[in-house]
Amino acid sequence: MGAIPFPAKRLHRSGFTMVELIVVLVLIGILGAIGAARYFNRNSFDAAFFAEQTRAMLRYAQKTAIARNTPVFVELGDNRIGLCHVAPNGNCPAASRVQFPSGRSTGEGTDTYCQSAAWYCIGRPKGVSYSYSVVMTQFAFDALGRPVAGAGEFPGLAIAVGGDGQSRTVSVTPETGYVQ
Template identity: 55%
Template structure:
């Protein structure tokens, strides 16, 4: 009988700790947003190679988007990279930050933040799929690019490998 009571107490304690993770939305937002950004970076690299033209990933205040021209001001309408799914306004944050457009843009959810190392406003994938970060010398990203996405107690890290542009 004592063993049963101890087991029930342990299950209750573990359940209370584990259940709190399921009710914190920022944990889910962080993981989902990191997966979306990872897919976007991979698509940008593959699109640059397939189209033999540079693709810029723009890190803006409330969104991350893809554009074909160098990020100086707004991306021209003819330079927007189309979303491979046809329409990107899937959630409230994306609709608010990107509008109802069919270009590849992901709005940042509330309670989620990101930072890049080295600090970058954009990363360009050239026609060979190699990354070049704003503010670095031509020829690559020394040490690669690391994008940290955090929200609540969780942090997701995305790495872009120098020279190859591989996203992991």
């Protein structure tokens, strides 16, 4: 009897088929088109950044008031929010402006609406809107870090920042001054 031949070794080739490659390229193209559209419309990103800048500024104002044992005023303008050591009454004098922590404030709206880059002031970027929950143009954090309004009790503050159809809220709690 003759020997039974062993089956020939099959060559196993690793790799992708043409169909798999085309499917992957189509998926990358779709994801790229969606991502590029979101990337080039900056209003949503600018609104999120403005809201975070506002939170950071309010927390800094509260901490500065506690550290210096003196009130720090927050000026709420139509196109900017700034910090001042005295009640601004519509415009913060240059000598009373709270200095920006790192030396220079930057940003699209900041360069347009704030008179000084050294002042801790942030301007509203184009395509971003904001409004407050109460009718006041200023309030202060006292030496204990509590928010106070001019002649009355601080009612709390909610700043709605909008851009690209999305809204973000920055709020200051009345009793404690907690910024969230």
